Amino acid sequence: MDDKKRSPFHRPDRSRREFLWDAGNGFASVALAGLLGNNWLRASETNAAGDAANPLQTPGADPRIVHAPRTKTAKSVIFLFMYGGPSHVDTFDYKPELGRYDGQTIDVKTFGRGGKKSQGRVVGPKWRFRRYGECGKHVSDLFPHLGHCVDDIAFVHSFYAESPIHGSALLNMNTGRILSGHPSIGSWVNYGLGKLNEDLPGYVVMLDETGGPISGAKNWTSGYMPAALQGVQLRTDGPPILDLAPPDALDGGVQRAVLDRLREENTRHAARRPGNPDLEARIRQYELAYRMQSAAPEAVDLDRETEETKELYGLDRAETRNFGRKCLLARRLVERGVRFVQVYSGGGHNDDNWDAHGDLVFNHNRHAGRTDKPIAGLLRDLKRRGLLDETLVVWGGEFGRQPTAEYAEGTGRDHNSWGFTMWLAGGGVRGGVSVGETDELGSKAVRDRFHVKNLHATILHLMGLDPNGLSYFFNGLDQKLVGVEGAQPIHQILA
Amino acid sequence: MKTLLLILLGFASTLGAQEPPPADDDLQLKVLDVLSTHCFSCHGPDKQKSGLRLDEIEEIESVVEPGDPALSELVRRLLLPVTDDESMPPPKESSEMEAEMGVSWERPTRAEVWSVIEWVQVGAPTDAIAAALRESQRSADQLAESLQNLSRALGARVARIEAENAIDGRAGFEIDFRFGRRLLDRRAAEAVDAIGSDIVELNLAGRELSEEFFRSLPVMPRLLHLRLERTGLEDMAIASLLAKSPALEVLNLHSTEAGPATLSALVGIRSLNELVAFDTRLPRGELEELFAGREGSVLRFDESHPDDLFPGGGPRHLLVVDPAGERLVLLRERALTHYDTVREWSVADVQALGRSGDALFVRRASGEVLELKLGQSEWRATEQTPAWSTEVVDTPRLRELWEELPDSLQSTASRTLLPMEEGRVLIAQTTVGLEGAEIVPAMVEVDRDGVVRWQFSDEGRFPAGLRAALVLAGDPTR
Numbered sequence: 001m002d003d004k005k006r007s008p009f010h011r012p013d014r015s016r017r018e019f020l021w022d023a024g025n026g027f028a029s030v031a032l033a034g035l036l037g038n039n040w041l042r043a044s045e046t047n048a049a050g051d052a053a054n055p056l057q058t059p060g061a062d063p064r065i066v067h068a069p070r071t072k073t074a075k076s077v078i079f080l081f082m083y084g085g086p087s088h089v090d091t092f093d094y095k096p097e098l099g100r101y102d103g104q105t106i107d108v109k110t111f112g113r114g115g116k117k118s119q120g121r122v123v124g125p126k127w128r129f130r131r132y133g134e135c136g137k138h139v140s141d142l143f144p145h146l147g148h149c150v151d152d153i154a155f156v157h158s159f160y161a162e163s164p165i166h167g168s169a170l171l172n173m174n175t176g177r178i179l180s181g182h183p184s185i186g187s188w189v190n191y192g193l194g195k196l197n198e199d200l201p202g203y204v205v206m207l208d209e210t211g212g213p214i215s216g217a218k219n220w221t222s223g224y225m226p227a228a229l230q231g232v233q234l235r236t237d238g239p240p241i242l243d244l245a246p247p248d249a250l251d252g253g254v255q256r257a258v259l260d261r262l263r264e265e266n267t268r269h270a271a272r273r274p275g276n277p278d279l280e281a282r283i284r285q286y287e288l289a290y291r292m293q294s295a296a297p298e299a300v301d302l303d304r305e306t307e308e309t310k311e312l313y314g315l316d317r318a319e320t321r322n323f324g325r326k327c328l329l330a331r332r333l334v335e336r337g338v339r340f341v342q343v344y345s346g347g348g349h350n351d352d353n354w355d356a357h358g359d360l361v362f363n364h365n366r367h368a369g370r371t372d373k374p375i376a377g378l379l380r381d382l383k384r385r386g387l388l389d390e391t392l393v394v395w396g397g398e399f400g401r402q403p404t405a406e407y408a409e410g411t412g413r414d415h416n417s418w419g420f421t422m423w424l425a426g427g428g429v430r431g432g433v434s435v436g437e438t439d440e441l442g443s444k445a446v447r448d449r450f451h452v453k454n455l456h457a458t459i460l461h462l463m464g465l466d467p468n469g470l471s472y473f474f475n476g477l478d479q480k481l482v483g484v485e486g487a488q489p490i491h492q493i494l495a
Numbered sequence: 496m497k498t499l500l501l502i503l504l505g506f507a508s509t510l511g512a513q514e515p516p517p518a519d520d521d522l523q524l525k526v527l528d529v530l531s532t533h534c535f536s537c538h539g540p541d542k543q544k545s546g547l548r549l550d551e552i553e554e555i556e557s558v559v560e561p562g563d564p565a566l567s568e569l570v571r572r573l574l575l576p577v578t579d580d581e582s583m584p585p586p587k588e589s590s591e592m593e594a595e596m597g598v599s600w601e602r603p604t605r606a607e608v609w610s611v612i613e614w615v616q617v618g619a620p621t622d623a624i625a626a627a628l629r630e631s632q633r634s635a636d637q638l639a640e641s642l643q644n645l646s647r648a649l650g651a652r653v654a655r656i657e658a659e660n661a662i663d664g665r666a667g668f669e670i671d672f673r674f675g676r677r678l679l680d681r682r683a684a685e686a687v688d689a690i691g692s693d694i695v696e697l698n699l700a701g702r703e704l705s706e707e708f709f710r711s712l713p714v715m716p717r718l719l720h721l722r723l724e725r726t727g728l729e730d731m732a733i734a735s736l737l738a739k740s741p742a743l744e745v746l747n748l749h750s751t752e753a754g755p756a757t758l759s760a761l762v763g764i765r766s767l768n769e770l771v772a773f774d775t776r777l778p779r780g781e782l783e784e785l786f787a788g789r790e791g792s793v794l795r796f797d798e799s800h801p802d803d804l805f806p807g808g809g810p811r812h813l814l815v816v817d818p819a820g821e822r823l824v825l826l827r828e829r830a831l832t833h834y835d836t837v838r839e840w841s842v843a844d845v846q847a848l849g850r851s852g853d854a855l856f857v858r859r860a861s862g863e864v865l866e867l868k869l870g871q872s873e874w875r876a877t878e879q880t881p882a883w884s885t886e887v888v889d890t891p892r893l894r895e896l897w898e899e900l901p902d903s904l905q906s907t908a909s910r911t912l913l914p915m916e917e918g919r920v921l922i923a924q925t926t927v928g929l930e931g932a933e934i935v936p937a938m939v940e941v942d943r944d945g946v947v948r949w950q951f952s953d954e955g956r957f958p959a960g961l962r963a964a965l966v967l968a969g970d971p972t973r
Contacts, residue, residue, distance in 0.1 A: 099942075099947065099948050100946045124831075126830040126831050128811075130805060130807060131806065141805065141828075141830075144804035144805055148800040148801070294676075295676075337673060337674055361829065365829055365830065380798065380800070383795065384771075384774075384796065385750075385771065385795075386747045386769075386771035386773075
């Protein structure tokens with residue numbers, strides 16, 4: 001069936017939205033639509049403090065929110081973002097032919113930061129591959145712990161992205177576009193499904209200890225959606241959220257009194273300006289911050305975990321401690337209803353992330369060494385707690401790396417957006433499968449190719465949303481994460 | 496609020512005992528049933544296509560001509576052929592689409608259409624319909640109130656599971672208590688009581704629960720999913736809750752005190768086919784036995800990974816002799832061409848390396864033989880002259896490969912071909928026996944096609960100019 005036919009926007013029931021737009025209230029349509037589509041059950045989904053329903057939250061009857069026909073769905077996503085671009089041919093995409101051409105200059109078309117080339121010196125495999133699990137998946141010695149999880153993982157070897165340059169490729173992976181200003185996937189998920197826990201943000205981002213990825217907050221922005229949907233940065237050392245703890249002067253209910261007064265004023269202000277989502281978002285953010293003062297410290301308190309669990313994530317070793325803490329935090333957050341958690345491995349520049357232009361072995365040993373055990377620990381921990389079925393874990397970078405060297409000397413590989421691997425686990429994904437192929441050297445995807453959009457469509461679908469139905473009206477267009485052209489989920493990996 | 500109507504129609508049977516209606520009203524209720532099944536989704540509380548909503552008496556009356564089915568718009572629409580644009584409910588094409596969206600649109604049956612015609616024929620009375628709608632609304636208001644109380648006061652999320660998404664095909668409620676922070680007490684249990692018979696999922700994960708709460712919880716005959724993880728609940732408390740959940744299919748108990756009492760309660764719940772038992776006192780063996788006959792069942796404990804992470808042997812280790820001949824160095828492979836130093840020994844004048852059984856041997860220039868027993872970390876002198884050997888794989892193809900090797904690798908008479916994983920062969924120059932051995936500079940691993948997969952030589956590796964190597968599957972000192 002063609003997408004247009006399936007889309008609810010081609011059905012005759014779009015009149016309410018059109019009415020809103022025609023009435024010149026387009027900018028306010030989210031909040032209004034929310035109030036008008038006042039499904040009482042949705043409205044009754046309130047938090048313990050008894051606040052009214054969130055008008056920014058998805059009302060059931062909003063024509064923009066289209067649920068996928070699926071009964072069992074993922075409730076949360078943990079996106080493990082390997083910033084810099086891990087080499088697929090050295091991790092999960094086994095290419096025995098690379099060894100044959102090691103050191104030889106051959107004809108192969110590539111497109112990296114150094115531009116387009118038609119020849120290159122092949123860098124042979126640097127790690128041994130072994131077969132793991134019942135599915136016999138080849139995994140390199142970079143990921144011996146993760147190797148034992150392959151029966152829970154679906155590998156997609158044939159992704160391609162629109163840009164081989166970090167900044168735009170990151171935006172591509174996070175927002176679906178290579179240009180700034182569009183909401184990131186965590187915002188889309190929260191927009192579509194609403195928050196589960198009113199006391200915590202619905203979208204949390206944890207950065208590498210060396211710093212954020214290129215473009216920083218643009219990667220977790222809510223773009224043209226209300227600010228309440230943007231990612232909140234959570235720190236793993238010191239106060240989890242900056243400026244969250246109230247100053248001493250606000251002790252003893254003073255803060256509550258100030259907030260109540262502020263709310264009063266804001267509500268009065270809002271009453272004269274009905275349906276202003278920005279104003280409403282601000283009011284709600286004040287309240288969220290207040291509730292987070294008590295909820296967030298508990299959520300990030302790793303001392304409540306057993307020693308066995310801490311070791312499972314590698315908290316007992318310096319090399320894995322930092323990333324392990326983030327993975328463990330991610331589990332605690334999804335347990336507490338956070339919809340979307342993004343964890344970055346790698347930040348800053350050069351070898352602080354997976355961008356191995358110089359010494360591939362040094363770089364990838366470093367980053368795989370820091371993440372292998374924590375990620376395997378996360379998968380195993382989610383599984384034994386019965387959480388893996390409802391938690392989708394996504395692993396990958398903004399692109400992969402080339403089979404050839406970038407420079408005359410050395411083992412560094414340039415960026416490769418023509419073919420790379422990402423994997424998904426849990427949340428309704430079929431484990432132990434591998435989909436798609438790159439060519440014999442891994443230079444580009446050749447079979448069952450998937451655009452980044454297909455990844456996004458898969459994530460939305462697994463969360464119970466229809467990727468081609470979920471839209472947000474902005475600039476005269478029903479904007480979608482997968483673009484107006486649409487995209488299908490990767491059906492081969494769905495359980 | 497009006498959405499409630501639909502819900503109530505589904506729940507009418509379970510919410511309060513209703514008097515059986517007098518026989519005269521049967522027809523009216525049948526008609527109401529037809530309208531709710533086939534019309535309300537487009538002409539009801541949620542949508543009013545063409546401005547029509549058939550859950551209000553005035554509007555029902557606007558589409559019928561009492562006593563005259565032929566002049567009644569409602570009847571005309573129902574009787575039109577499916578192909579007609581005005582036929583109601585709409586034809587198959589869109590119903591497929593809707594079915595995928597989770598809405599089922601079936602054509603009314605002949606009997607259903609007849610009951611509408613018959614009802615119009617007898618004058619289209621609406622008093623019983625109106626009463627049923629009012630009663631629906633009233634019970635719906637009550638239900639709504641108790642649900643509102645539940646969510647407002649107790650921090651529960653209450654979500655309706657639509658019939659078409661439900662495992663047993665009946666609509667029900669999911670109650671999620673995870674996000675509140677107060678102790679759940681008797682009041683919470685009483686709030687649950689109002690919809691106890693229609694709770695399908697109950698999530699109490701991570702909440703602090705009072706004993707009163709358990710005692711006051713109603714029996715939940717349709718409860719399929721129960722989440723109790725991270726509550727730290729006592730064995731007896733869990734067992735008492737299980738006694739109220741006879742239809743349970745999925746149960747999460749991790750990080751609770753579940754033990755013998757829970758196990759006894761579980762034996763009685765035959766429908767259970769998914770159990771998370773990690774971090775409890777439940778005996779694994781007995782649970783496995785209990786679940787053995789249940790097809791597709793899932794039992795979750797911790798599944799530890801093997802201690803030996805690398806199938807087929809860990810990262811390659813190499814025992815090498817440094818250039819000055821003063822140290823023995825144990826290297827660990829970090830990548831195919833990169834090594835880290837694991838350990839060093841001050842053992843000078845080494846002339847040969849070898850292995851036999853559970854020990855490694857070196858022979859020094861003085862003729863002294865040292866032995867490193869596997870699992871130990873020190874070399875000791877030994878009187879024995881070990882006879883060690885390796886499996887030699889010698890085929891025509893491998894001889895060919897041998898001929899293709901660089902001269903430096905062929906300079907000595909002896910060669911060893913060691914079979915490796917996946918049909919590869921390691922060609923190393925070693926010796927048989929320690930007598931007359933010579934330390935060799937390099938080794939190479941080739942696959943069946945003769946492609947070099949791995950090489951080890953002193954070139955640019957640690958330590959520069961090292962002279963010998965013995966390939967080990969793992970760290971011999973562990």
